[in-house]
Amino acid sequence: MSLSHHAVRQDPFAGLSGFRGEFHSCLARRADALFELADAVLCAGGPVRSLVELSLVGEHRRGHGGLYDALAAGRADVARLRRALATVSLPRAADGRLALAADITCWLRPSAHTSPQRILCHTYGRGKDQHIPVPGWPYSMIRALETGRSSWTAPLDALRLAPGDDAATVTARQMRELVGRLIEAGQWKDGDPQILIVVDAGYDVPRLAFLLKDLPVQVLGRMRSDRVLRRAVPPREPGVRGRPPRHGGEFVFGDPATWNTPDAQTVTATRLHGTATARAWDRLHPRLTHRSAWTAQLGALPVIEGTVIRLQAEHLPSGATPKPVWLWWPGTDATPAGIDLLWQAFLRRFDIEHTFRLFKQTLGWTCPKIRTPEAADRWTWLIIAAFTQLRLARPLAADLRRPWETPSPPDGLTPARVRRDFRHIRPKAACPARAPKSSHPGPGRPPGRKNTRPTPRHDIHTVRKTDAAKPKAKKSTTPRPRRTG
Known part of the structure; x- marks a missing residue:
C-alpha cells in the first residue's frame, strides 16, 4: 500500500489512517495485540513506566497475558514496515x-x-x-x-x-x-x-x-x-627523482x-x-594506514x-x-x-x-525488562511506528497545555503535546484491529513442581577474552600520541 504525499498534505486523517492500515498489515502474527499495544503507548495518560500498566489503558482491550505473548511470540514484517516508512512524506x-x-x-x-x-x-x-x-x-x-x-x-x-x-x-x-x-x-x-x-x-x-x-x-x-x-x-619540481609522495x-x-x-x-x-x-x-x-578497518582494503589505500x-x-x-x-x-x-x-x-x-x-522517557522504549533481543527488536519497531503516527497527527492535534505551560502555535506543538491529544484523534482514524475473543488462562506449572528448565545465562560479548587474562599494564604518564589517521 503506497501513501501519497499529496493525500497526506491535503487530508491528514487520510494519511494517518493509511499508515495505520499499512502498519497493521505489517504485523504477521499477533497483529491485533501488537497494534493495540502501540495504541496504548500513544494513549497512555503519562509516561510509560512498565509494560503491564499498558494493559490497563482503555485502548488496549486485551489482558496482560496477551500483551506479553504478543511481544514474545508475535511477528512483524520489518522489510514491509521499512518501505511504509519510506513512503510517508x-x-x-x-x-x-x-x-x-x-x-x-x-x-x-x-x-x-x-x-x-x-x-x-x-x-x-x-x-x-x-x-x-x-x-x-x-x-x-x-x-x-x-x-x-x-x-x-x-x-x-x-x-x-x-x-x-x-x-x-x-x-x-x-x-x-x-x-x-x-x-x-x-x-x-x-x-x-x-x-x-x-x-x-x-x-x-x-x-x-x-x-x-x-x-x-x-x-x-x-x-x-x-x-x-x-x-x-x-606540484613536483622538475628534475626531482624518487617515488612521488x-x-x-x-x-x-x-x-x-x-x-x-x-x-x-x-x-x-x-x-x-x-x-x-x-x-x-x-x-x-x-x-x-593498514590497520583496523582498512586492513581488508586491497592495493593502495x-x-x-x-x-x-x-x-x-x-x-x-x-x-x-x-x-x-x-x-x-x-x-x-x-x-x-x-x-x-x-x-x-x-x-x-x-x-x-x-x-x-x-523514546526512552515518555514512550518507554527502554523500560520493559525484555529477555530476548528478537522481542526487543519487535518492541523497537512498535515505538517507531507509534512515533510516526504522532508525526502524521501533528496537524490534527489541539494544544492541551497545562496551566503552567505557555501556549504554542498549531504548527509548534512538541511530540509530547501531540501525544496528549492522540486519544481524541484516534476514534476518527482507521482502527483495523479486531475485538478480542473470550479465553481462559492456561493451567501453568502445577503447584509444588520445580522448574526443570532453568534459563541459560549468557556472557557479555567483549572484543577479545584473551586480553582480559593478561596482567593489567601500568598507566602511562607520557602524553597521548596524535591521531594521524
Missing part, C-alpha cells in the same frame, strides 16, 4: 534536500544475565570525565531532519548491532538500503540535490564517505579535536600554526551563541580529500566560551553560502537527541 532541509542523521543509542541491560547478544555500551554523563561501559543492546537509528529549531524528526530505520559488528560498516549498509528505498518511493529523483548524511564524531567520517561514494549522498560529520590531516601533494604537509587541529589562510570564511550572528565564525580549508585528507570546517561560537547561553567544532565534508571548493548551510545542517543533528529522550 518526509521533512526537508533549508535548501530542499533530504537530510538524514545516523546515530547509535543504547538499551542498557546491566542485570539481564539471561539475555543474549549484549555488548558493552559506552555511556556518558555518569561521572565527571568518565565513560563507563554498561552491558546492553546498541541500536543504529537513522532519522530525517527538519529545518529550523524543532524537536521533530522522522524515524526511518533501526538496526541492532550484533556482537562483533563495526559501526561504520553496519551504518553504511543500513544507509545504502535506506537510500534505495527512498529512491524507489520517489523521495529522491534525478536532478534533485544530493542527500546529506550527518553523523557525529563516533563515526569514521572519511571511511563512511568512501563506502557510500557510489550513492547520491554527501556525508558531513564531526571530527575529534586532536586529529591530524594532510594537505594535497604540491602521497601526502602533503600536516594540518593539526590543535596547532593554529599549521592552518595557514582559510580558503573561505563566514561570520553569522546567532540568537543564543552570539557571532558564529566558520572557516574552511579545502583538499584535506587523513593519512590511512585511497586518498579521500575533503573540506574541513572549523566552527567557533562566541559564547554559550550560560556565558562560557564553547570549544570549537571541527567538521569534515567530502566535497571540495565549497562556497561561503555552502559552508553556512553545512554547519547549520550539522547543528540540526542534535534534534535526534530530543527524539531519543522522548
Whole structure:
C-alpha cells in the first residue's frame, strides 16, 4: 500500500489512517495485540513506566497475558514496515534536500544475565570525565531532519548491532538500503540535490564517505579535536627523482600554526551563541594506514580529500566560551553560502537527541525488562511506528497545555503535546484491529513442581577474552600520541 504525499498534505486523517492500515498489515502474527499495544503507548495518560500498566489503558482491550505473548511470540514484517516508512512524506532541509542523521543509542541491560547478544555500551554523563561501559543492546537509528529549531524528526530505520559488528560498516549498509528505498518511493529523483548524511564524531567520517561514494549522498560529520590531516601533494619540481609522495604537509587541529589562510570564511550572528565564525580549508585528507578497518582494503589505500570546517561560537547561553567544532565534508571548493548551510545542517543533528529522550522517557522504549533481543527488536519497531503516527497527527492535534505551560502555535506543538491529544484523534482514524475473543488462562506449572528448565545465562560479548587474562599494564604518564589517521 503506497501513501501519497499529496493525500497526506491535503487530508491528514487520510494519511494517518493509511499508515495505520499499512502498519497493521505489517504485523504477521499477533497483529491485533501488537497494534493495540502501540495504541496504548500513544494513549497512555503519562509516561510509560512498565509494560503491564499498558494493559490497563482503555485502548488496549486485551489482558496482560496477551500483551506479553504478543511481544514474545508475535511477528512483524520489518522489510514491509521499512518501505511504509519510506513512503510517508518526509521533512526537508533549508535548501530542499533530504537530510538524514545516523546515530547509535543504547538499551542498557546491566542485570539481564539471561539475555543474549549484549555488548558493552559506552555511556556518558555518569561521572565527571568518565565513560563507563554498561552491558546492553546498541541500536543504529537513522532519522530525517527538519529545518529550523524543532524537536521533530522522522524515524526511518533501526538496526541492532550484533556482537562483533563495526559501526561504520553496519551504518553504511543500513544507509545504502535506506537510500534505495527512498529512491524507489520517489523521495529522491534525478536532478534533485544530493542527500546529506550527518553523523557525529563516533563515526569514521572519511571511511563512511568512501563506502557510500557510489550513492547520491554527501556525508558531513564531526571530527575529534586532536586529529591530524594532510594537505594535497604540491606540484613536483622538475628534475626531482624518487617515488612521488602521497601526502602533503600536516594540518593539526590543535596547532593554529599549521592552518595557514582559510580558503573561505563566514561570520553569522546567532540568537543564543552570539557571532558564529566558520572557516574552511579545502583538499584535506587523513593519512590511512593498514590497520583496523582498512586492513581488508586491497592495493593502495585511497586518498579521500575533503573540506574541513572549523566552527567557533562566541559564547554559550550560560556565558562560557564553547570549544570549537571541527567538521569534515567530502566535497571540495565549497562556497561561503555552502559552508553556512553545512554547519547549520550539522547543528540540526542534535534534534535526534530530543527524539531519543522522548523514546526512552515518555514512550518507554527502554523500560520493559525484555529477555530476548528478537522481542526487543519487535518492541523497537512498535515505538517507531507509534512515533510516526504522532508525526502524521501533528496537524490534527489541539494544544492541551497545562496551566503552567505557555501556549504554542498549531504548527509548534512538541511530540509530547501531540501525544496528549492522540486519544481524541484516534476514534476518527482507521482502527483495523479486531475485538478480542473470550479465553481462559492456561493451567501453568502445577503447584509444588520445580522448574526443570532453568534459563541459560549468557556472557557479555567483549572484543577479545584473551586480553582480559593478561596482567593489567601500568598507566602511562607520557602524553597521548596524535591521531594521524
